[in-house]
Amino acid sequence: DQQVKQNSPSLSVQEGRISILNCDYTNSMFDYFLWYKKYPAEGPTFLISISSIKDKNEDGRFTVFLNKSAKHLSLHIVPSQPGDSAVYFCAASATSGTYKYIFGTGTRLKVLA
Amino acid sequence: EAEVAQSPRYKITEKSQAVAFWCDPISGHATLYWYRQILGQGPELLVQFQDESVVDDSQLPKDRFSAERLKGVDSTLKIQPAELGDSAMYLCASSPRPRGELFFGEGSRLTVL
Numbered sequence: 001d002q003q004v005k006q007n008s009p010s011l012s013v014q015e016g017r018i019s020i021l022n023c024d025y026t027n028s029m030f031d032y033f034l035w036y037k038k039y040p041a042e043g044p045t046f047l048i049s050i051s052s053i054k055d056k057n058e059d060g061r062f063t064v065f066l067n068k069s070a071k072h073l074s075l076h077i078v079p080s081q082p083g084d085s086a087v088y089f090c091a092a093s094a095t096s097g098t099y100k101y102i103f104g105t106g107t108r109l110k111v112l113a
Numbered sequence: 114e115a116e117v118a119q120s121p122r123y124k125i126t127e128k129s130q131a132v133a134f135w136c137d138p139i140s141g142h143a144t145l146y147w148y149r150q151i152l153g154q155g156p157e158l159l160v161q162f163q164d165e166s167v168v169d170d171s172q173l174p175k176d177r178f179s180a181e182r183l184k185g186v187d188s189t190l191k192i193q194p195a196e197l198g199d200s201a202m203y204l205c206a207s208s209p210r211p212r213g214e215l216f217f218g219e220g221s222r223l224t225v226l
Binding site for chain 1: 148158215216
């Protein structure tokens, strides 16, 4: 049972345009979400987070939107740069228990120069 | 900048052999995680420590995997005996608190022949 889903395995975007990466979740107890970027042969690096008390969080070129009723979040990258080419993972954590993070399967973003 | 250290970076072994991975988290981080990432999938939590205590090992195959964090600092993940299906990237992460951002190491790539 995949509680966190990233239904698009890959995405290609032109440099300078907007990249939108999507993530859906099924567990209504999830209330804290993270986005990570991963280059080949490296560990994931943190990008941005959002709590369920917010519907938007911005950090430079990265903005995360949360739609709690739809159990959906998205990561917007504007403008996209070739160095953004990587695999992006969303992760979710519930408000109770061990607070462990459940990761999605990832979306490979390719930004074309 | 403080980093999570992992070793070895790469390990090739034959099935039925024993394998061990080591992780040194960022100083002061009480929460430590071991994740396994199979190619094309998202990281899957194997075990979560809070200081020296295991708080979640529900997905750890306990018949062959073991993990310890004896003094609440560095940690070792062991596999014995290794099976072909254990080939994966083993990622260690630490966090200053259970709901905090995860800081990942570069990972240990295991290949079982």
